[in-house]
Amino acid sequence: MSTVTAVPIAPTKRSYLVWLWIGIAVAVAAAAALAWVGTSTEAVRASLPNDKFLAANKRQSGVIETASGLQYEVLKQGTGASPTDGDITLAMYKGTLRDGTQFDASQQPTPLPVTGMIPGFTEALKLMKKGGKYRIWIKPELGYGAEARKDQAGKEVIPANSLLVFEVELFEFMPQAQFMQMMQQQQQMGGGMPGGPPPGAGPPQGR
Known part of the structure:
Protein backbone atom coordinates (compact mmCIF):
# COMPACT_ATOMS: atom_id res chain seq x y z
CA MET A 1 0.00 0.00 0.00
CA SER A 2 1.42 3.46 -0.93
CA THR A 3 1.91 6.24 1.58
CA VAL A 4 -0.78 8.18 -0.29
CA THR A 5 -3.59 5.65 0.23
CA ALA A 6 -2.48 4.36 3.62
CA VAL A 7 -4.78 5.40 6.45
CA PRO A 8 -3.22 5.37 9.91
CA ILE A 9 -5.14 3.44 12.60
CA ALA A 10 -6.05 5.52 15.59
CA PRO A 11 -4.51 4.22 18.83
CA THR A 12 -6.85 2.12 20.98
CA LYS A 13 -7.46 3.35 24.50
CA ARG A 14 -6.18 1.08 27.26
CA SER A 15 -9.65 0.91 28.88
CA TYR A 16 -11.13 -0.42 25.62
CA LEU A 17 -8.55 -3.20 25.51
CA VAL A 18 -9.34 -4.17 29.10
CA TRP A 19 -13.06 -4.44 28.38
CA LEU A 20 -12.33 -6.35 25.17
CA TRP A 21 -10.31 -8.97 27.07
CA ILE A 22 -12.98 -9.16 29.77
CA GLY A 23 -15.61 -9.79 27.09
CA ILE A 24 -13.54 -12.57 25.52
CA ALA A 25 -12.96 -14.18 28.91
CA VAL A 26 -16.69 -14.08 29.70
CA ALA A 27 -17.56 -15.65 26.32
CA VAL A 28 -15.04 -18.47 26.81
CA ALA A 29 -16.29 -19.11 30.34
CA ALA A 30 -19.91 -19.19 29.13
CA ALA A 31 -19.07 -21.69 26.38
CA ALA A 32 -17.22 -23.91 28.85
CA ALA A 33 -20.13 -23.70 31.28
CA LEU A 34 -22.61 -24.75 28.60
CA ALA A 35 -20.44 -27.70 27.62
CA TRP A 36 -20.10 -28.73 31.26
CA VAL A 37 -23.84 -28.42 31.86
CA GLY A 38 -24.53 -30.65 28.84
CA THR A 39 -22.07 -33.27 30.02
CA SER A 40 -23.25 -32.96 33.60
CA THR A 41 -26.89 -33.39 32.57
CA GLU A 42 -26.09 -36.60 30.69
CA ALA A 43 -24.10 -37.90 33.65
CA VAL A 44 -26.93 -37.12 36.05
CA ARG A 45 -29.50 -38.82 33.81
CA ALA A 46 -27.26 -41.88 33.50
CA SER A 47 -27.04 -42.19 37.29
CA LEU A 48 -30.78 -41.97 37.89
CA PRO A 49 -32.85 -45.01 38.90
CA ASN A 50 -34.72 -46.55 35.96
CA ASP A 51 -38.09 -44.97 36.79
CA LYS A 52 -36.63 -41.48 37.13
CA PHE A 53 -34.53 -41.93 34.00
CA LEU A 54 -37.65 -42.91 32.02
CA ALA A 55 -39.59 -40.00 33.48
CA ALA A 56 -36.88 -37.63 32.26
CA ASN A 57 -36.38 -39.46 28.96
CA LYS A 58 -40.03 -39.22 27.90
CA ARG A 59 -39.75 -35.43 28.08
CA GLN A 60 -37.06 -35.51 25.38
Whole structure:
Protein backbone atom coordinates (compact mmCIF):
# COMPACT_ATOMS: atom_id res chain seq x y z
CA MET A 1 0.00 0.00 0.00
CA SER A 2 1.42 3.46 -0.93
CA THR A 3 1.91 6.24 1.58
CA VAL A 4 -0.78 8.18 -0.29
CA THR A 5 -3.59 5.65 0.23
CA ALA A 6 -2.48 4.36 3.62
CA VAL A 7 -4.78 5.40 6.45
CA PRO A 8 -3.22 5.37 9.91
CA ILE A 9 -5.14 3.44 12.60
CA ALA A 10 -6.05 5.52 15.59
CA PRO A 11 -4.51 4.22 18.83
CA THR A 12 -6.85 2.12 20.98
CA LYS A 13 -7.46 3.35 24.50
CA ARG A 14 -6.18 1.08 27.26
CA SER A 15 -9.65 0.91 28.88
CA TYR A 16 -11.13 -0.42 25.62
CA LEU A 17 -8.55 -3.20 25.51
CA VAL A 18 -9.34 -4.17 29.10
CA TRP A 19 -13.06 -4.44 28.38
CA LEU A 20 -12.33 -6.35 25.17
CA TRP A 21 -10.31 -8.97 27.07
CA ILE A 22 -12.98 -9.16 29.77
CA GLY A 23 -15.61 -9.79 27.09
CA ILE A 24 -13.54 -12.57 25.52
CA ALA A 25 -12.96 -14.18 28.91
CA VAL A 26 -16.69 -14.08 29.70
CA ALA A 27 -17.56 -15.65 26.32
CA VAL A 28 -15.04 -18.47 26.81
CA ALA A 29 -16.29 -19.11 30.34
CA ALA A 30 -19.91 -19.19 29.13
CA ALA A 31 -19.07 -21.69 26.38
CA ALA A 32 -17.22 -23.91 28.85
CA ALA A 33 -20.13 -23.70 31.28
CA LEU A 34 -22.61 -24.75 28.60
CA ALA A 35 -20.44 -27.70 27.62
CA TRP A 36 -20.10 -28.73 31.26
CA VAL A 37 -23.84 -28.42 31.86
CA GLY A 38 -24.53 -30.65 28.84
CA THR A 39 -22.07 -33.27 30.02
CA SER A 40 -23.25 -32.96 33.60
CA THR A 41 -26.89 -33.39 32.57
CA GLU A 42 -26.09 -36.60 30.69
CA ALA A 43 -24.10 -37.90 33.65
CA VAL A 44 -26.93 -37.12 36.05
CA ARG A 45 -29.50 -38.82 33.81
CA ALA A 46 -27.26 -41.88 33.50
CA SER A 47 -27.04 -42.19 37.29
CA LEU A 48 -30.78 -41.97 37.89
CA PRO A 49 -32.85 -45.01 38.90
CA ASN A 50 -34.72 -46.55 35.96
CA ASP A 51 -38.09 -44.97 36.79
CA LYS A 52 -36.63 -41.48 37.13
CA PHE A 53 -34.53 -41.93 34.00
CA LEU A 54 -37.65 -42.91 32.02
CA ALA A 55 -39.59 -40.00 33.48
CA ALA A 56 -36.88 -37.63 32.26
CA ASN A 57 -36.38 -39.46 28.96
CA LYS A 58 -40.03 -39.22 27.90
CA ARG A 59 -39.75 -35.43 28.08
CA GLN A 60 -37.06 -35.51 25.38
CA SER A 61 -38.11 -34.29 21.96
CA GLY A 62 -39.44 -37.10 19.76
CA VAL A 63 -39.76 -39.71 22.54
CA ILE A 64 -43.18 -41.38 22.85
CA GLU A 65 -44.35 -43.50 25.76
CA THR A 66 -47.04 -46.17 25.36
CA ALA A 67 -49.58 -47.29 27.95
CA SER A 68 -47.31 -50.18 28.97
CA GLY A 69 -44.37 -47.86 29.67
CA LEU A 70 -42.42 -48.71 26.51
CA GLN A 71 -40.64 -45.65 25.14
CA TYR A 72 -39.62 -45.21 21.53
CA GLU A 73 -38.31 -42.65 19.09
CA VAL A 74 -38.91 -42.85 15.35
CA LEU A 75 -35.54 -42.44 13.66
CA LYS A 76 -36.97 -43.25 10.24
CA GLN A 77 -40.64 -43.58 9.43
CA GLY A 78 -41.68 -46.68 7.49
CA THR A 79 -44.65 -47.21 5.20
CA GLY A 80 -47.52 -49.65 4.86
CA ALA A 81 -48.93 -52.06 7.44
CA SER A 82 -47.38 -53.18 10.73
CA PRO A 83 -46.51 -56.75 11.81
CA THR A 84 -48.96 -58.76 13.91
CA ASP A 85 -48.54 -61.56 16.44
CA GLY A 86 -48.63 -64.17 13.69
CA ASP A 87 -45.80 -62.68 11.66
CA ILE A 88 -42.07 -63.23 11.31
CA THR A 89 -40.10 -60.03 10.82
CA LEU A 90 -36.79 -59.48 9.08
CA ALA A 91 -34.85 -56.86 11.01
CA MET A 92 -31.47 -55.50 12.05
CA TYR A 93 -30.99 -54.62 15.71
CA LYS A 94 -28.44 -53.47 18.26
CA GLY A 95 -29.00 -53.77 22.00
CA THR A 96 -27.17 -51.77 24.68
CA LEU A 97 -27.44 -51.04 28.37
CA ARG A 98 -28.13 -47.51 29.58
CA ASP A 99 -24.41 -46.76 29.78
CA GLY A 100 -23.96 -47.69 26.12
CA THR A 101 -22.45 -51.14 26.72
CA GLN A 102 -23.46 -53.32 23.77
CA PHE A 103 -24.70 -56.79 24.67
CA ASP A 104 -26.10 -57.96 21.34
CA ALA A 105 -26.31 -56.98 17.67
CA SER A 106 -27.32 -58.63 14.42
CA GLN A 107 -24.71 -58.90 11.69
CA GLN A 108 -27.30 -59.11 8.92
CA PRO A 109 -31.10 -58.89 8.58
CA THR A 110 -32.38 -61.53 11.00
CA PRO A 111 -35.76 -63.34 11.22
CA LEU A 112 -37.48 -62.35 14.46
CA PRO A 113 -40.84 -63.91 15.44
CA VAL A 114 -43.06 -61.14 16.78
CA THR A 115 -44.33 -63.22 19.70
CA GLY A 116 -40.95 -64.80 20.38
CA MET A 117 -39.43 -61.61 21.78
CA ILE A 118 -39.37 -60.04 25.22
CA PRO A 119 -42.63 -58.07 25.73
CA GLY A 120 -41.16 -54.62 25.03
CA PHE A 121 -39.49 -55.78 21.82
CA THR A 122 -42.70 -57.46 20.65
CA GLU A 123 -44.70 -54.29 21.29
CA ALA A 124 -42.18 -52.18 19.40
CA LEU A 125 -42.20 -54.48 16.36
CA LYS A 126 -45.98 -54.18 16.15
CA LEU A 127 -45.67 -50.39 16.06
CA MET A 128 -43.19 -50.36 13.19
CA LYS A 129 -43.72 -50.37 9.44
CA LYS A 130 -41.53 -51.63 6.61
CA GLY A 131 -38.46 -49.49 6.14
CA GLY A 132 -38.82 -47.93 9.59
CA LYS A 133 -36.10 -47.54 12.18
CA TYR A 134 -36.82 -47.03 15.88
CA ARG A 135 -34.86 -46.47 19.06
CA ILE A 136 -36.66 -48.15 21.95
CA TRP A 137 -36.21 -48.08 25.72
CA ILE A 138 -37.45 -51.24 27.45
CA LYS A 139 -37.91 -51.09 31.21
CA PRO A 140 -37.08 -54.26 33.16
CA GLU A 141 -40.74 -55.22 33.52
CA LEU A 142 -40.97 -55.43 29.73
CA GLY A 143 -37.54 -57.05 29.38
CA TYR A 144 -35.77 -59.63 31.53
CA GLY A 145 -36.92 -58.25 34.88
CA ALA A 146 -34.88 -59.34 37.89
CA GLU A 147 -33.16 -62.09 35.88
CA ALA A 148 -29.53 -61.47 34.95
CA ARG A 149 -28.40 -62.80 31.58
CA LYS A 150 -25.05 -64.55 31.10
CA ASP A 151 -23.08 -65.68 28.08
CA GLN A 152 -22.02 -69.26 27.45
CA ALA A 153 -18.88 -68.71 29.51
CA GLY A 154 -20.97 -67.64 32.48
CA LYS A 155 -20.08 -63.94 32.24
CA GLU A 156 -22.94 -61.59 33.09
CA VAL A 157 -23.84 -59.47 30.07
CA ILE A 158 -27.17 -58.03 31.23
CA PRO A 159 -27.43 -57.30 34.98
CA ALA A 160 -30.71 -57.91 36.79
CA ASN A 161 -33.30 -55.13 36.50
CA SER A 162 -31.59 -53.61 33.47
CA LEU A 163 -33.23 -51.03 31.26
CA LEU A 164 -32.49 -52.05 27.67
CA VAL A 165 -31.97 -49.73 24.71
CA PHE A 166 -32.43 -51.09 21.18
CA GLU A 167 -32.12 -49.65 17.72
CA VAL A 168 -34.27 -51.71 15.35
CA GLU A 169 -34.68 -51.43 11.59
CA LEU A 170 -37.55 -53.38 10.02
CA PHE A 171 -37.02 -54.55 6.46
CA GLU A 172 -39.85 -57.02 5.85
CA PHE A 173 -42.39 -59.29 7.54
CA MET A 174 -44.62 -62.16 6.53
CA PRO A 175 -47.05 -64.68 8.08
CA GLN A 176 -45.29 -67.40 10.05
CA ALA A 177 -46.81 -70.15 7.88
CA GLN A 178 -45.38 -68.53 4.75
CA PHE A 179 -41.98 -68.14 6.40
CA MET A 180 -41.92 -71.80 7.50
CA GLN A 181 -42.79 -72.91 3.99
CA MET A 182 -39.93 -70.81 2.61
CA MET A 183 -37.54 -72.31 5.17
CA GLN A 184 -38.56 -75.85 4.27
CA GLN A 185 -37.93 -75.14 0.62
CA GLN A 186 -34.57 -73.59 1.45
CA GLN A 187 -33.55 -76.55 3.60
CA GLN A 188 -34.48 -78.93 0.80
CA MET A 189 -32.15 -76.93 -1.42
CA GLY A 190 -29.40 -77.20 1.18
CA GLY A 191 -29.72 -73.75 2.73
CA GLY A 192 -30.24 -72.78 6.36
CA MET A 193 -31.88 -70.15 8.44
CA PRO A 194 -30.32 -66.71 7.85
CA GLY A 195 -29.25 -64.52 10.74
CA GLY A 196 -28.54 -65.31 14.37
CA PRO A 197 -30.67 -65.93 17.44
CA PRO A 198 -33.15 -63.14 18.17
CA PRO A 199 -32.58 -60.78 21.11
CA GLY A 200 -35.87 -61.59 22.82
CA ALA A 201 -34.93 -65.24 22.92
CA GLY A 202 -32.17 -64.10 25.25
CA PRO A 203 -28.68 -62.96 24.53
CA PRO A 204 -26.28 -65.62 25.75
CA GLN A 205 -27.66 -67.75 28.59
CA GLY A 206 -31.19 -67.61 27.14
CA ARG A 207 -30.07 -67.87 23.52
